[in-house]
Amino acid sequence: MDRALGPPEKMAERREDLTPMMAQYFELCAQYDQALVLFQVGDFYEAFCEAAEVVARRCEITLTQREDSTGEYAMAGIPIDNAESYIDRLLDAGYRVAVADQVQEPEETTGVVDRAVTRIITPGTLTEDELLDGERNNYLAAVAAGERIGCAVLDISTGDFYATSANDPETVADELGRFDPAEVIAGPDVPAELVEGYTVSPFEEEAFGIERARETVADYFQAPDRLLASDAEISACGAVLAYAEYARGGTEDRLDYLNHLTRYDPREYMLLDAVAIESLELFERRTVHGHGEATLSGVVDETASALGRRELDEWLRRPLIDPDEIAARHDAVGELRDDVRTREQVHEQLRDIYDIERLVSRIGRGRANARDLRSLKATLDVIPRVRELLDDPECEKLRSVRERLDPLADVRTLIDDAIREDPDREITEGGIINPSFDEELAELRETERAGKEWIESLEASERERTGIDSLKVGHNSVHGYYIEVTDANLDRVPEDYERRQTLKNAERYYTPELKAREDEIIRAEARADDLEYELFSEVRSTVADRSADLQALAAVLAELDVLVSFATVAAEHEYSRPVVVGPDDPAVDGIYVEDGRHPVVEQTQSSFVPNDTRLSSDERVAVITGPNMSGKSTYMRQVALIVILAQAGGFVPAKQARIELVDRIFTRVGASDDIAGGRSTFMVEMTELADILDHATEQSLVLLDEVGRGTSTADGFAIAQAVTEFLHDEVGALTLFATHHHDLTAVAAELEAATNRYFETTQTAEGVVFEHDLLTGTADASYGVEVAATAGIEQAVVDRAREVLADDTPDARPAGDRTNGQANPDDPTEPDAGLGASRPGSESGTRQQAAPESEGGAVAEEIRDADVATMTPLEAMNLLASLQRRLESRD
Structure with a gap:
């Protein structure tokens, strides 16, 4: 991928003549010159000049014009609430996308609103659910050359992180084919043919430098020299982490949920290169004419969750070569196949689990909302029930699975106590924390409730006091609470009513007591909303601290899901134990x-x-x-x-x-x-x-x-x-x-x-x-x-x-x-x-x-041996010409 749109040269030359907003846009374009910048303006992401032409063409939207005191600019915008679908088209066209969000509230500034690039979206760094395939890993790979060839692959959306190295490029090429990364970055001296056929993105060579890479890896994992087997592996891991941080746009550089790096030797698994995976149709059919899920993974996929589906692909991409571990899996599959009731009940329970790996990723990046935490709690609710179903299994593998199914009761209880059952999607506007979770919050919400209850009773009491049956009490976001009286009843308005707004056929008023109640409600509501956000952030951070435990639980659930799937397929299709x-x-x-x-x-x-x-x-x-x-x-x-x-x-x-x-x-x-x-x-x-x-x-x-x-x-x-x-x-x-x-x-x-x-x-x-x-x-x-x-x-x-x-x-x-x-x-x-x-x-x-005694005999022999039934016309002509030349040379 090598598509970039920096600032147009003519704009760079006259940046001092631009309006503050346009100057800000082109400054970001210069800073992120390897990406197409989408610039938030209100409810839209806008692009200007040449970038606007690209967005309009690729996203099939109207190209418009922006005109200000400095001139006219081509402009194209996409709605923020539906941005992912348009960004997906830009990625497919080979562009990296830098998203520049407003980092100030417009009402809080008197000048231009500050904007900053909060994320850089590339094929290998996707974290947005709308852009990801929930059933497949989305890997970013880095390849580094040295005494050995190092390879690191990272799924930023799940935290799956692997590293290996080999002396020969062919082995690393095979590993790339096995993981099939969505995007690759390559260090200096990496042979071009090694990464041929992948989406290759440019990245700073300094990130592959061994000392910088060692520091980057050490920020996440202790003692990288003991964890990894070669400088090439350290270089690749450091570069892939640096690229992942770069894609976060500088606002959340570290990916704290990354807590596990698996270093492996390719010889630990059966090797299936890209050619074998494709020709055997493990995951995709080679032709457009198919029969539904007419692949191996499609036929044996009876998994109940996204976790299980990704794990199934992983098992098929990397079959084992350890007979004991293979036999352990067979033991579990056999027991689950024979115990129909347990197998079906476990499968039903697993259908209720959410994608913990990607939930943890969002939680760790501070992107999770209250509904994500409730989804995590719903998953943790399943664990005790699954453990009960797996009570006293016969085989060691299932016993191990049961023991490793940690209910994480403290996390579950914290979420259940803190987060409402059906929380709002937004996390800054209240409605997400149970009032009972915090004493101050409970008092504020009670004040708010009591005030609104008083106002609800105000209409009846004022009608009785004034004798105006059509009197109404209402509220709007501009003028707040009001008492509305039609013009026909203005002569009966009490003296303590103060005019708030004049309408065509009515007047709106407030009373000192109503104003006092309104102020009380607003103060309580605003403080409660702020407090809820603070409390939610604390809860989310506490859950994020348990990322390693949650990811370990996700791995066990995925393993169990695949074992149940294999057992289901064996029972339904009459498979036997090998x-x-x-x-x-x-x-x-x-x-x-x-x-x-x-x-x-x-x-x-x-x-x-x-x-x-x-x-x-x-x-x-x-x-x-x-x-x-x-x-x-x-x-x-x-x-x-x-x-x-x-x-x-x-x-x-x-x-x-x-x-x-x-x-x-x-x-x-x-x-x-x-x-x-x-x-x-x-x-x-x-x-x-x-x-x-x-x-x-x-x-x-x-x-x-x-x-x-x-x-x-x-x-x-x-x-x-x-x-x-x-x-x-x-x-x-x-x-x-x-x-x-x-x-x-x-x-x-x-x-x-x-x-x-x-x-x-x-x-x-x-x-x-x-x-x-x-x-x-x-x-x-x-x-x-x-x-x-x-x-x-x-x-x-x-x-x-x-x-x-x-x-x-x-x-x-x-x-x-x-x-x-x-x-x-x-x-x-x-x-x-x-x-x-x-x-x-x-x-x-x-x-x-x-050999025959004569050349003519040899020619006759070759004619007899010719497979004319399967020979192509061109092959027949070549054979005939060859025989003619031999006969002519004899003459």
């Missing part, structure tokens, strides 16, 4: 899933065919063939989602599952390009593939879909084969490789720990029927023409494609393209035999058939 063990536990080798289901797809389709998964040290690589639409991609994602759910602590959609801990899931699925970055689909594919080959380990799960399809058939197959061999021989990762390169099945047949799997398809008179059953062996064809017909391709095109396909000889059928099991690489009569590049260490010493 067994998850460490890599040294002989009980499980790899991943075994019986009757596994895709958790999202099974909810959006009328029927779903379950499939088994077996990946182990003996069968590390599975090459999967089958036509488009047969279920290859769904199956691979299904396996990954089952692993994620299991290690997040949930039950899984399968009859049973045994999983050896996975440290990271890599995905290379789907087709995408990066036009802005100048990268083709194939280049993006190769970049993602390089990351997999560089970072995958024996404990990783790798999903590959159609590797090598973005280039020529020969190049694509060569890459696919080399990748398969490298993952098998060098990396040892558990790998699912879906492909239309049917020749790859022969390669898998020769690899010791590889296997072939295919999705069964039946050809009928009506067309192709996809059975969606995963079997051992290889597919007999790709059925691309049939899928094209199903997709609605013009019938003439489909018919012609079938003619071309029918003209192919049986010998031209792709290698490995048959149904009955795997090809026999040792049988020279099989078209599969001997395919692939030479690889030392195989039993035959080679995977390539001996």
Whole structure:
């Protein structure tokens, strides 16, 4: 984000000629030259000159003119009571917004009203409920470079604060992808590609300086050098705190509710980078065509609160790799699943809790009103009831949750005693504090009540005294209390009436006693209102002092909410408890899933065919063939989602599952390009593939879909084969490789720990029927023409494609393209035999058939091997040109 509107140069040059108000505006513009200044004028926020043009255009409001003795200025204003909706549009357009509020009451000054920037609104520093997604964290991230690369992420609205570092930028990039910050600030020497794709805002480099950063962190947390693991982490944390303070506009620099900083090692969790999160559709669908909440988080989200929904996302973004902690979560989910009554009652109670984290944030920043405190009290009311429902649980996790559910009875009692049950929204106009809470307040309110009661009885007594039946007693904000008499009865007005106001058909009066009562009421009311504000501020400050306890309570409630959600999903969708063990536990080798289901797809389709998964040290690589639409991609994602759910602590959609801990899931699925970055689909594919080959380990799960399809058939197959061999021989990762390169099945047949799997398809008179059953062996064809017909391709095109396909000889059928099991690489009569590049260490010493005696024979062999059924026209032309050149060179 690099959009700024400082003062126009011509205005800066002649500032002494401006009116005081306009001079004040342009002075603030100069001071906050990286932001668009919204300047309070009465009930509106105004912008002038070029800034007004931006506001009018982006917010779709009328551009007007301001005219004074110094000239005309373009002007555009937005109403203060609806400012957030307009500010949201400016943020979407890439602007930072500096809000300049009046800090003086107009009636208290004789000159221009003082204004100051009270907050700077940026995508990563939002605290306004109207601008925030209550179900998602809104992170600001800072990245600092040094001996290591440091990363800090802070959600100002909740107080969630994390820090980590790594030697390589790729790991930090993965962490940024995991948190998906709304805004990033980057220190000196941070590689631009590390923060590419995020909203990056400029910020002073001095904030990243180690000494200043250390002081900033020390203002909030003791001993930053012991809390954090590197100077880079300190630098990142200091900068993100400084930016958060900067966004407060200088009026409330410190964020006292920040009391917990979590330093973590990325290796403490399963790593899911941005590519995996997107391709597995954990939180967002990749296409515009969806089925409601057709994401993993949407399917398993039965949480009752905003706290729980954010925590669920956190668990899915960072699955555990500690078998004991995973088992503890499974214990709790299992107990709650089986105890239906307790689970449902706890869920109902959790529906009554408010978003404590964001309430505490507002309380700590002095932004909370009386209704916020009552919401906090309503949440604390729930805690004893939840503790009672969780009385004597069997598993340790639920016992721990119950013990940590602190009712905070003193906070609850303080709010209940001090704050009215239905307080006014404004906190400076009374109506928020119980009179019984303070003796002086009670006396003032009694004086006010008695005075108003006397005035209410005045009308009847004066009618009786004067005999004027139409006499009225009233009140307005300008003239105060009055006695109104119509002109027809003026002759009966008593001598002690003093004229207050003349109307068209009546006169208004007051009496010395009425004036005395009015003064008494006004004094009592004004003092009571002021006292209520003072008392409220004291109560709010006292509650703010318990921020750490309240945030700890919020964390426990969020944890319980997710456990109940997992249990509800397990019960309603027939999920089973998985067994998850460490890599040294002989009980499980790899991943075994019986009757596994895709958790999202099974909810959006009328029927779903379950499939088994077996990946182990003996069968590390599975090459999967089958036509488009047969279920290859769904199956691979299904396996990954089952692993994620299991290690997040949930039950899984399968009859049973045994999983050896996975440290990271890599995905290379789907087709995408990066036009802005100048990268083709194939280049993006190769970049993602390089990351997999560089970072995958024996404990990783790798999903590959159609590797090598973005280039020529020969190049694509060569890459696919080399990748398969490298993952098998060098990396040892558990790998699912879906492909239309049917020749790859022969390669898998020769690899010791590889296997072939295919999705069964039946050809009928009506067309192709996809059975969606995963079997051992290889597919007999790709059925691309049939899928094209199903997709609605013009019938003439489909018919012609079938003619071309029918003209192919049986010998031209792709290698490995048959149904009955795997090809026999040792049988020279099989078209599969001997395919692939030479690889030392195989039993035959080679995977390539001996070269033909003539170039013509080699050309014929290559023609036979060409997969014409799936080859693009461009690939066919390239192949033909290559063969022509080879024949011409022979001649």
